[in-house]
Amino acid sequence: MPEHMSRVQLFTLTQPVYSVDNDEKTGASLEFLVPKDLADGFVNNKRECYKFRFLKLFDQAAKQEEIFENIAKPVADSVLAGYNGTIFAYGQTGSGKTFTITGGAERYSDRGIIPRTLSYLYECFTQDSSMVYTTHVSYLEIYNEIGYDLLDSRHEGSRLEDLPKVVIMEDPDQNIHLRNLSLQQSANEEEALNLLFLGDTNRMIAETPMNQASTRSHCIFTVHLCRREPGSATLRRSKLHLVDLAGSDRVSKTGLNGQLLTEAKYINLSLHYLEQVIIALSEKNRSHIPYRNSMLTSVLRDSLGGNCMTTMIATMAVDKRNLDESISTCRFAQRVSLIKNEAILNEELDPALLIARLKREVQSLKEDLAMVTGEQRDDQLTVEEIQMLEELVKAFLNDSDPDVTLSLGPDMRKIQFFKWKLSAWALGLCSELLLDILQTKH
Numbered sequence: 001m002p003e004h005m006s007r008v009q010l011f012t013l014t015q016p017v018y019s020v021d022n023d024e025k026t027g028a029s030l031e032f033l034v035p036k037d038l039a040d041g042f043v044n045n046k047r048e049c050y051k052f053r054f055l056k057l058f059d060q061a062a063k064q065e066e067i068f069e070n071i072a073k074p075v076a077d078s079v080l081a082g083y084n085g086t087i088f089a090y091g092q093t094g095s096g097k098t099f100t101i102t103g104g105a106e107r108y109s110d111r112g113i114i115p116r117t118l119s120y121l122y123e124c125f126t127q128d129s130s131m132v133y134t135t136h137v138s139y140l141e142i143y144n145e146i147g148y149d150l151l152d153s154r155h156e157g158s159r160l161e162d163l164p165k166v167v168i169m170e171d172p173d174q175n176i177h178l179r180n181l182s183l184q185q186s187a188n189e190e191e192a193l194n195l196l197f198l199g200d201t202n203r204m205i206a207e208t209p210m211n212q213a214s215t216r217s218h219c220i221f222t223v224h225l226c227r228r229e230p231g232s233a234t235l236r237r238s239k240l241h242l243v244d245l246a247g248s249d250r251v252s253k254t255g256l257n258g259q260l261l262t263e264a265k266y267i268n269l270s271l272h273y274l275e276q277v278i279i280a281l282s283e284k285n286r287s288h289i290p291y292r293n294s295m296l297t298s299v300l301r302d303s304l305g306g307n308c309m310t311t312m313i314a315t316m317a318v319d320k321r322n323l324d325e326s327i328s329t330c331r332f333a334q335r336v337s338l339i340k341n342e343a344i345l346n347e348e349l350d351p352a353l354l355i356a357r358l359k360r361e362v363q364s365l366k367e368d369l370a371m372v373t374g375e376q377r378d379d380q381l382t383v384e385e386i387q388m389l390e391e392l393v394k395a396f397l398n399d400s401d402p403d404v405t406l407s408l409g410p411d412m413r414k415i416q417f418f419k420w421k422l423s424a425w426a427l428g429l430c431s432e433l434l435l436d437i438l439q440t441k442h
């Protein structure tokens with residue numbers, strides 16, 4: 001169920017270049033007005049008006065809480081229910097992606113989607129005592145197509161290259177595994193926020209005023225959730241990816257060279273592959289989706305199409321200078337909105353509990369079989385069987401009811417075991433009695 005939202009940053013305008021229509025029924029629409037420039041000549045067929053529809057539009061004055069309630073909370077709720085969820089922010093550099101996803105540092109109320117979602121999730125865990133929740137967190141930065149583990153706690157390096165490099169591995173079932181990406185358990189909100197802080201610190205340490213790497217890298221904060229009923233073998237696993245994409249600025253406009261040009265090319269290429277995947281997902285009957293083209297699409301493979309609830313936030317700095325970028329961001333958002341996903345619950349069985357349950361089943365079936373065929377078993381009692389029998393015998397011997405009975409079934413091995421236990425018990429009782437008599441006589 002893909003959705004797209006837009007956060008429009010209203011910078012000082014000399015001349016209005018857009019208008020917003022927030023219609024309750026038809027949804028919100030954003031219209032850009034591009035006046036014709038006489039310098040382009042008298043014969044000028046350029047479009048003057050671009051109109052885009054969105055599920056919701058938020059202006060710069062919108063509070064972070066409003067963004068959380070409208071965008072992140074529904075996705076967090078579906079993750080709690082056992083579905084995968086993704087929220088990604090897309091837009092040009094400086095348009096407010098990091099502010100929306102992580103938040104601003106100045107005021108507590110500026111907390112972004114990640115800290116608010118963590119608060120919300122842990123609050124839900126404490127309110128729901130019928131389930132056992134386990135959470136792990138990972139934080140990945142992709143810069144120039146190389147992944148780095150932001151949760152590396154050694155703080156040794158001061159460059160991004162000093163962080164552990166993350167490598168993509170694929171198993172025969174085409175599941176993606178990320179080697180070297182640490183998955184840290186977080187038992188409560190404080191621990192999860194500390195991990196976020198550690199990741200953001202590693203993200204900042206790697207930057208210098210000359211190299212604002214985070215602007216030119218994709219950052220993926222993932223919450224891995226596992227929930228189960230106490231004692232049940234069924235568990236539900238879900239993932240929530242919160243993605244701060246690199247600035248979508250087009251290379252031609254930025255006029256870069258050297259290292260910056262290389263970075264811009266990587267970003268443009270990976271965002272282009274992201275777009276290709278999105279277009280492929282929106283086409284019906286398309287059998288091949290080109291996820292493998294970039295690290296970003298490989299990592300988000302199960303979170304764009306397939307089994308996921310995806311929400312895209314398009315951020316824009318709407319002033320005349322940035323009109324082209326804003327229109328291109330809107331076009332991208334419209335394409336994303338075409339994907340239709342069939343989200344399914346990620347339910348699976350805990351292997352350890354499942355094995356124990358199956359062993360019990362096999363045991364009871366063997367006993368039934370022995371009873372029906374009358375054949376006696378000659379294999380040894382298993383450790384679990386002995387443990388179970390010992391408990392039964394103990395309960396039987398400690399029971400003060402004279403009419404108490406003990407049912408061991410037709411299995412001769414169990415009857416032998418019981419007889420042996422009983423004689424050991426009687427022998428112990430006799431020696432205790434003998435000791436008592438000797439002590440009294442003495």
Ligand SMILES: Nc1ncnc2c1ncn2[C@@H]1O[C@H](COP(=O)(O)OP(=O)(O)OP(=O)(O)O)[C@@H](O)[C@H]1O
Binds near residue numbers: 009091092104216315
């Ligand atoms: N809604 C907002 N209210 C107040 N300040 C904001 C808002 N959105 C963004 N800012 C400020 O604008 C600046 C740029 O925002 P931000 O860093 O989030 O942009 P970005 O899209 O993540 O850029 P980059 O691509 O470089 O990472 C920051 O100083 C941020 O605090």
